[in-house]
Amino acid sequence: MTGRDPRKAFGAAVHRVARENDDVVAISVDSGLSSGLGGMKDEFPERYIEVGIMEQAATGLAAGLATAGRIPVLCAIAPFVTARNFEMFRNDVGYMRQNVKIVGRNAGLSYSPLGPTHHSLEDCALARLIPGIAVITPADCGEIEDAVAAMIAHEGPVYLRLGAGTVPDLYETGSFRWGRGRTLSRGDDLTVISSGHITAEVIDAVLALQKQGIDVEHLALSMVEPLDHDLVVEAARRTRRVVTVEEHYVRGGLGGAVAELLAERCPVPLQVMGAPHRFISSGPYRDVIEGCGLDAQSIADRAAEFVRATAPVTTHG
Amino acid sequence: MNTIDVTAAEDIELRILATRARRNVLRMLDAGGSGHLGGAYSCIDIVTALYARVLRHDPANPGWTGRDRFLLSAGHKALAQYAVLALFDYFPAEVLDTYGAFGTVLPGHPDMKKLPGVEANTGALGHGTAIAAGMAMAARTSVESWRTFVLLGDGELAEGSNWEAFAMAAHHRLGNLTAIIDVNGLQISGEAEQIMGMEPIAEKMRAFGWVVQEIDGHDYRQILDALGRARVDTSAPTAIVAHTVKGEGLGRLAGTVGSHYWTPSREELGEAFIELDRRLVSLGRERVA
Numbered sequence A: 001m002t003g004r005d006p007r008k009a010f011g012a013a014v015h016r017v018a019r020e021n022d023d024v025v026a027i028s029v030d031s032g033l034s035s036g037l038g039g040m041k042d043e044f045p046e047r048y049i050e051v052g053i054m055e056q057a058a059t060g061l062a063a064g065l066a067t068a069g070r071i072p073v074l075c076a077i078a079p080f081v082t083a084r085n086f087e088m089f090r091n092d093v094g095y096m097r098q099n100v101k102i103v104g105r106n107a108g109l110s111y112s113p114l115g116p117t118h119h120s121l122e123d124c125a126l127a128r129l130i131p132g133i134a135v136i137t138p139a140d141c142g143e144i145e146d147a148v149a150a151m152i153a154h155e156g157p158v159y160l161r162l163g164a165g166t167v168p169d170l171y172e173t174g175s176f177r178w179g180r181g182r183t184l185s186r187g188d189d190l191t192v193i194s195s196g197h198i199t200a201e202v203i204d205a206v207l208a209l210q211k212q213g214i215d216v217e218h219l220a221l222s223m224v225e226p227l228d229h230d231l232v233v234e235a236a237r238r239t240r241r242v243v244t245v246e247e248h249y250v251r252g253g254l255g256g257a258v259a260e261l262l263a264e265r266c267p268v269p270l271q272v273m274g275a276p277h278r279f280i281s282s283g284p285y286r287d288v289i290e291g292c293g294l295d296a297q298s299i300a301d302r303a304a305e306f307v308r309a310t311a312p313v314t315t316h317g
Numbered sequence B: 001m002n003t004i005d006v007t008a009a010e011d012i013e014l015r016i017l018a019t020r021a022r023r024n025v026l027r028m029l030d031a032g033g034s035g036h037l038g039g040a041y042s043c044i045d046i047v048t049a050l051y052a053r054v055l056r057h058d059p060a061n062p063g064w065t066g067r068d069r070f071l072l073s074a075g076h077k078a079l080a081q082y083a084v085l086a087l088f089d090y091f092p093a094e095v096l097d098t099y100g101a102f103g104t105v106l107p108g109h110p111d112m113k114k115l116p117g118v119e120a121n122t123g124a125l126g127h128g129t130a131i132a133a134g135m136a137m138a139a140r141t142s143v144e145s146w147r148t149f150v151l152l153g154d155g156e157l158a159e160g161s162n163w164e165a166f167a168m169a170a171h172h173r174l175g176n177l178t179a180i181i182d183v184n185g186l187q188i189s190g191e192a193e194q195i196m197g198m199e200p201i202a203e204k205m206r207a208f209g210w211v212v213q214e215i216d217g218h219d220y221r222q223i224l225d226a227l228g229r230a231r232v233d234t235s236a237p238t239a240i241v242a243h244t245v246k247g248e249g250l251g252r253l254a255g256t257v258g259s260h261y262w263t264p265s266r267e268e269l270g271e272a273f274i275e276l277d278r279r280l281v282s283l284g285r286e287r288v289a
Helices: A006-020 A038-043 A055-067 A078-082 A086-095 A123-129 A141-153 A196-211 A229-239 A254-265 A285-291 A296-309 B008-032 B037-054 B075-087 B093-098 B128-140 B160-171 B201-207 B220-231 B266-288
Strands: A024-028 A048-050 A071-077 A101-105 A134-136 A158-161 A181-185 A190-195 A216-221 A223-225 A242-249 A270-275 B069-072 B148-153 B177-183 B211-216 B238-243
Touching: A006 A024, A006 A038, A006 A071, A006 A101, A006 A141, A024 A038, A024 A055, A055 A071, A055 A078, A055 A086, A055 B128, A055 B160, A071 A078, A078 A086, A078 A101, A078 A123, A086 A123, A086 B128, A123 A134, A123 A158, A123 A223, A123 A242, A123 A254, A134 A141, A141 A158, A181 A196, A181 A229, A190 A196, A190 A229, A190 A254, A190 A296, A196 A216, A196 A242, A196 A296, A216 A229, A223 A254, A229 A242, A229 A254, A242 A254, A242 A296, A254 A270, A270 A296, B008 B037, B008 B075, B008 B093, B008 B220, B008 B266, B037 B069, B037 B075, B037 B148, B037 B177, B037 B220, B069 B075, B069 B128, B075 B093, B128 B148, B128 B160, B128 B177, B160 B177, B177 B201, B201 B211, B201 B238, B211 B220, B220 B238
Parallel strands: A024 A048, A024 A071, A071 A101, A101 A158, A134 A158, A190 A216, A190 A242, A242 A270, B069 B148, B148 B177, B177 B238, B211 B238
Antiparallel strands: A134 A223, A181 A216
16 A cells, blocks of 8 residues: 655645635644645745744634635644634634634644644544534545545635544545545444544454454544434444544544434444543554554454444354 | 824714713613623723724625724623614614523624624634734735724733734734724723733833834824824734723723623613713713804
8 A cells, every 4th residue: 555644645735726726825833834835835925824833823813814705724733723722713713603724733643752742632522512613534645635625615614634644545536525434345243433544554453353254334434523424324223333443532533423423313332442531651653552452453353352242142042 | 194183073973972882882781681881881982983983884784895894802892892883873773672682693792693793703802813913914915905903901911812913913014903902900800900910011012013002092082093093004013002991981880890790770770871861961062062
């Protein structure tokens, strides 16, 4: 599998849409160049607004620009544009319903060596709590490119969640559909739902499960809000058990969204896999992922155990 | 220099208008039972002057893209803006009587999606200046070029987000942005300087790169002179530090912390109406004389 850097894919995609749409402006909080926006800065310096390290004012600025028809794209390390500025995100962008695109990069544990200040394990939950915010969680760079085009075309506030490092290419570019998930494999024993850049890891876990004879339906959701209700409920009804996997806390993100949906429409056993709800020790990315049980082998082992534990009791007579 | 002259006759007209606006505030309190009167009355002369003499605006077309923008960073002073918008026919005066009711277009803090003329959903302090900076920045690259005015309170200055926005506006040389700081010296728990000293406000704003004017925020000549000077497009944003009296306009409330959020008895409200009505009669006599 070939792989690319999400930040470069994102920056180049914004640059492309900016060529077609004069209203697109990038706001940098000393973060634009490391978000891949150097090309945009060079070609359109008047549409590349640097404000330094001030995420609160940057968010208000974005809302103000949007009231006059601009389409601001504010990208930085995920916790600083979701948690640090949360009230501005909630009020100035959400409550004012402004056409602002907030982009959290290095989301999840991709800044694993830098520790909990730079981990972003609640950004999905925070964005999802704000009424009217669409939350896009692309799994690969092609999907990031599609998501950038879609979020600019969408009139309304968006949170786009990006990973980092080298993300394998999984999908055909151009196949992203707003609010719609993807079915990566069909099966009747277990539904596994993933979103975001950890999906590549989950694909490997699903292969391992299938080798064990567990028939897995794998759904990859490109958006957590709006969630693809029909896709999730249909699979849950058929497989009668669901596992969710995300590089996010086990509270409030994809797992939380799926739990809320299934509790109402199809209550079945559900296992939410993600980072445990505590401040995670720093360390090399692979070590931290394994420590959280989010590597392919751990995901497969836990899912297999979940299938055994939830198997219907058979009577022999 | 681009100041705005105020003749004696115009001064009386503005004072009549502002007294009618203060009366509109009482009308909303009559409907809702309570409200943030103190800060509304400390800034209402400035808000009246803005709509009467400064802002390019069209009540019949509040969404006109070329309009000047005026927003409250201190969103709890919304009663002042509602009162003045009603005077300028942004909405029928009867709507004032819905204040405090479920689903009113006049919520305790302003909502741009509910009431034409409102530019931002403020009320959480320390948000307005950054939003205003965005509006001002957009004006620089728009065909229609508008000015943006944002009104803050002095107690609000303790919010650090303001200072991010002040630095940003100066760095980006937003000469089309004016911040009016309503320094009434009082906030909910007492004297602003005792709670969190932010003085010298004017010096701080100068140090942040703003052009600063200090005025008496109840004197129309000074208000309009300062707003006129701010209109001169400079390379720096303008801060007007307006010294005001909280609750100004009602004898028993002026200068009191208790005016911040006033829950009057029927008698107190009745007396307040009488006081303002007498004031209108007396101003009417001055106008004739």
